[in-house]
Amino acid sequence: MNKNFTVTSEPLSNGCCVVRLMGYLDAHTATLLEETMQGVITQGCNRIVVDFEELEYISSAGLGVFMVFIEEVRADRGDIKLAAMKPKVFTVFDLLGFPALFEIHQTVALAHAAFPTTT
Amino acid sequence: MTMADEHIEPLTIPASTLYLQTVRSYILQHIGMLDFNEFEENGIVLAVDEAVSNLIRHAYRGDDTKKISITLSVDDDEVQVEICDTADAFDPASAESPDMRQYFIDRRRGGLGILLMTRVMDTITYKPAAVGDRVNTLTLTKRRRS
Numbered sequence A: 001m002n003k004n005f006t007v008t009s010e011p012l013s014n015g016c017c018v019v020r021l022m023g024y025l026d027a028h029t030a031t032l033l034e035e036t037m038q039g040v041i042t043q044g045c046n047r048i049v050v051d052f053e054e055l056e057y058i059s060s061a062g063l064g065v066f067m068v069f070i071e072e073v074r075a076d077r078g079d080i081k082l083a084a085m086k087p088k089v090f091t092v093f094d095l096l097g098f099p100a101l102f103e104i105h106q107t108v109a110l111a112h113a114a115f116p117t118t119t
Numbered sequence B: 001m002t003m004a005d006e007h008i009e010p011l012t013i014p015a016s017t018l019y020l021q022t023v024r025s026y027i028l029q030h031i032g033m034l035d036f037n038e039f040e041e042n043g044i045v046l047a048v049d050e051a052v053s054n055l056i057r058h059a060y061r062g063d064d065t066k067k068i069s070i071t072l073s074v075d076d077d078e079v080q081v082e083i084c085d086t087a088d089a090f091d092p093a094s095a096e097s098p099d100m101r102q103y104f105i106d107r108r109r110g111g112l113g114i115l116l117m118t119r120v121m122d123t124i125t126y127k128p129a130a131v132g133d134r135v136n137t138l139t140l141t142k143r144r145r146s
Helices: A030-042 A060-075 A087-095 A108-113 B017-031 B038-059 B100-105 B113-120
Strands: A005-011 A017-025 A047-058 A079-083 B011-014 B067-074 B078-085 B123-127 B136-143
Touching: A005 A030, A017 A030, A030 A047, A030 A060, A047 A060, A047 A087, A047 A108, A060 A079, A060 A087, A060 B038, A060 B113, A079 A108, A087 B038, A087 B113, B011 B017, B017 B038, B017 B067, B038 B067, B038 B078, B038 B113, B038 B136
Parallel strands: A017 A047, A047 A079
Antiparallel strands: A005 A017, B011 B067, B067 B078, B078 B136, B123 B136
């Protein structure tokens, strides 16, 4: 349906999961990301790493999806940590000051490791 | 021959987010050979995407029987993108920019497209429809470096 954008999710260790983005995230494809994020949270994961490595483009509609869920996951002692952005994708986050609200890591492994160990 | 001599055909799309990729490809096709770096290129594409997305979602409210027309022009000094619609007039250049600190405190979403446009383009001008013409025109301009 959305040939230009795909999103997948899978569990990681330590109660975390990763949401992987590929392609172009805009006002059309943001709906698919929102559905996927909602599904991941509904299934009980609130320690989410978002892997941007294969994301080529993002507009403000894509950024808005993370704003939808950040309050909910943090209220449940979780977080959304962003990782592996291409420089031109990072620039869009940076232009709007999003690094003040979201942790942005160089790699998925670093973002994953930044979650405290569960006991 | 200067770049001003090049004629670029306008692009007209239905007011649907399905066509955002088409809009981005159109812009990139014509600015890709200019002297912009990848951040400037992405910024121009992003500004047009945000402007068109706003028209689709807010001005036309997803009515894909409506049309949006995009005209790119390039000369030695600048790139101009004119985006034309026939919805109720709304001047994005006059919209108040959100205070991002308060935005994050309030955990708001949306409303960032205009701010992004202003941060990546040099000028944004808006001409509402005149009597008898019914076409609003938003013009985004990015200067080329000398």
